[in-house]
Amino acid sequence: xxRFKDKVAVITGAASGFGREFARIAAQxxxxxxxxxxxxxxxxxxxxxxxxxxxxxxxxxxxxxxxxQVQALADAxxxxxxxxxxxxxxxxxxxxxxxxxxxxxDWEWVLGVNLxxxxxxxxxxxxxxxxxxxxxxxxxGHIVNTAxxxxxxxxxxxGIYNVSKHAVVSxxxxxxxxxxxxxxxxxxxxxxxxxxxxxxxxSDRNRPDELQNAQQLTASQRAAQAMLDKAVVSGKLTxxxxxxxxxxxxxxxxxxxxxxxxxxGHVQKRMEDILAQRNPGDPYETVPHVRDxxxxxxxxx
Numbered sequence: 001x002x003r004f005k006d007k008v009a010v011i012t013g014a015a016s017g018f019g020r021e022f023a024r025i026a027a028q029x030x031x032x033x034x035x036x037x038x039x040x041x042x043x044x045x046x047x048x049x050x051x052x053x054x055x056x057x058x059x060x061x062x063x064x065x066x067x068x069q070v071q072a073l074a075d076a077x078x079x080x081x082x083x084x085x086x087x088x089x090x091x092x093x094x095x096x097x098x099x100x101x102x103x104x105x106d107w108e109w110v111l112g113v114n115l116x117x118x119x120x121x122x123x124x125x126x127x128x129x130x131x132x133x134x135x136x137x138x139x140x141g142h143i144v145n146t147a148x149x150x151x152x153x154x155x156x157x158x159g160i161y162n163v164s165k166h167a168v169v170s171x172x173x174x175x176x177x178x179x180x181x182x183x184x185x186x187x188x189x190x191x192x193x194x195x196x197x198x199x200x201x202x203s204d205r206n207r208p209d210e211l212q213n214a215q216q217l218t219a220s221q222r223a224a225q226a227m228l229d230k231a232v233v234s235g236k237l238t239x240x241x242x243x244x245x246x247x248x249x250x251x252x253x254x255x256x257x258x259x260x261x262x263x264x265g266h267v268q269k270r271m272e273d274i275l276a277q278r279n280p281g282d283p284y285e286t287v288p289h290v291r292d293x294x295x296x297x298x299x300x301x
Contacts (some may be wrong), residue, residue: 001086001142001187001250004029008081010073010125011035012064012117013091013117014136015042018146018191027055029247031086034077035256038206039089056081061085063208064091064117067124071290074124080198083132086250089121090146090191093203096224097217098298099159105211106160112211113163115171118145122175126186129299133185141186142250146171149194149260155283157224157294176255182269187253190244192258195231197273198239202229227290 009026014017015037023035027050037043040061047059058080062069077084093113095106126143133139151159151165164227171188179186217225242259249257258264266283273281 001140001253003140004031004086006030006032007085008032008034008077008083008132009086009088010077010084011088011090012062012073012121013037013088013146014059015046017200017239018133018193018196018242018246018298019088019090020046022090023050024240025243025247026086027202030055032056032081032102033058034066034073034081034084036073036091037061038063063135064089064120065112065249067116067120070117070120070124070196074128077108078128083136084128085132085141087121087125087129087141087143088146089118089143091117092146092200093206094158094200095204095221096157096161096163096228097221099158099268101218101220102160103213103215105213109207109211110160111167114161115167115180118168118268121145122171126175126179129186130184139185141184142189142273144189144191144246144250144257145175145176146191146193147256148261149192149263149267151190151192153283154268154280157227186196187250187255189246189249189255189256189257191242192259193214193242194237194263196237196239196242196259197232200232219298224296226297227294 009031011019014023014035023033023046023138026033031172033055035043035057043059047057050057060073062073064070091113095110102239124250129141141162147168148165150162151169154162169190172188176188176271179188246257269281
């Protein structure tokens with residue numbers, strides 16, 4: 001996708017983190033914006049900021065777990081702007097701990113946002129984009145699905161998150177291949193960021209009441225949360241940096257987008273283990289003190 005001015009961008013999870021930075025860059029490129037999030041107050045602040053810069057913005061509360069709400073977002077987009085060119089299926093949440101300690105509510109929440117949110121975005125917006133392309137011979141479209149480096153690796157105490165993000169990588173690769181099969185003028189990318197200071201480590205603030213857990217966090221869940229908080233806050237790359245990389249990838253029709261290319265060594269090692277039929281390697285091989293610290297915290301109940 002090379003032309004952005006006056007095109008329509010749809011962004012979920014637009015009130016903070018990557019989504020907010022996608023929206024800011026899209027506004028600078030003079031795109032029309034459809035912004036969605038469950039945090040309406042924060043979303044209104046983003047809308048006001050971008051409208052103050054002259055952007056045309058439609059902001060809607062949307063819980064991407066629910067297909068009917070994503071459909072309402074698409075309907076409102078078409079009614080307001082009549083087209084859609086760039087879609088960021090970006091909303092995401094996280095939960096950690098030993099995988100057998102995650103409750104059904106944990107699984108429903110994380111998979112609902114991280115996976116079903118992308119599924120709904122793909123199944124609802126792709127046909128609309130194809131319809132737009134059928135009416136415009138010069139149409140260019142692009143879909144960006146936010147996964148994670150956890151979609152290519154399987155770090156301990158992040159099982160529920162890993163599962164959701166591996167599925168997003170698979171869905172995105174399938175989308176890419178299917179679009180190529182039908183010669184669609186639509187490209188696809190999967191964004192796999194590593195640790196970047198965003199609000200995801202505190203995503204529990206947006207957890208719906210019906211999926212709250214009655215019991216207290218386990219020792220492993222508390223340890224995983226503390227480790228994630230530290231890793232995210234210490235990230236040197238900003239959400240703005242990642243957003244800039246993402247738009248460069250869109251221009252270059254690049255599928256895989258990595259925030260930290262140096263992390264790909266871990267992915268290569270995992271692939272080599274798979275090809276050699278070796279058991280999964282030790283993720284703490286170079287930092288055994290991290291493993292020891294986690295184990296100590298697990299015993300602190």
